Amino acid sequence: xxxxxxxxxxxxxxIVAFALCCGLQAGAEPPKTTGAPASLTMxxxxxxxxxxxxxxxxxDGANVSPSLSWSGAPAGTKSLALICEDPDAPNGLWVHWVxxxxxxxxxxxxxxxxxxxxxxxxxxxxTNDFQKIGYGGPCPPPGKAHRYFFKxxxxxxxxxxxxxxxxxxxxxxxxxxxxxxxxxxxxxxxxK
Numbered sequence: 001x002x003x004x005x006x007x008x009x010x011x012x013x014x015i016v017a018f019a020l021c022c023g024l025q026a027g028a029e030p031p032k033t034t035g036a037p038a039s040l041t042m043x044x045x046x047x048x049x050x051x052x053x054x055x056x057x058x059x060d061g062a063n064v065s066p067s068l069s070w071s072g073a074p075a076g077t078k079s080l081a082l083i084c085e086d087p088d089a090p091n092g093l094w095v096h097w098v099x100x101x102x103x104x105x106x107x108x109x110x111x112x113x114x115x116x117x118x119x120x121x122x123x124x125x126x127t128n129d130f131q132k133i134g135y136g137g138p139c140p141p142p143g144k145a146h147r148y149f150f151k152x153x154x155x156x157x158x159x160x161x162x163x164x165x166x167x168x169x170x171x172x173x174x175x176x177x178x179x180x181x182x183x184x185x186x187x188x189x190x191x192k
Contacts, residue, residue: 060139114134
């Protein structure tokens, strides 16, 4: 056997030994680390799912956050996080609200959440794309209605994020911690 063949055979033996050591078998699928997240049900007394968001909750109104409620957080939920975003913004996705470390027992947010960093119960608010802490309501340019996604996540951990975190920071921190999720979509069109 020439030296190259011997080296190739040695490499094959190492690969086979590694596969056997790690419990891999030919044709076996790699183990799955997480299943699909469970579903949360979200509603608002301010607007129906897929319905119009009243101007009270937009930049041309009082610009206060709408009431939200939910159910379905599974056992083992340690905290909740919320993101509100507009995928129809002219320059791409626009973030209206980032909120995290809501206690797991929370099942609703009242209308007009204060635009501050920390909230009662240890919840924190992040920075929206208006470069402000807290909620910033729909503010699309005149034209067709935009969609506003209120996305809620049940997590198996409290997140080590300070007040003012961005959507990107939150998404990164939530990786591998989402145990359930849900969303509520509202529509808003600027009056001409």
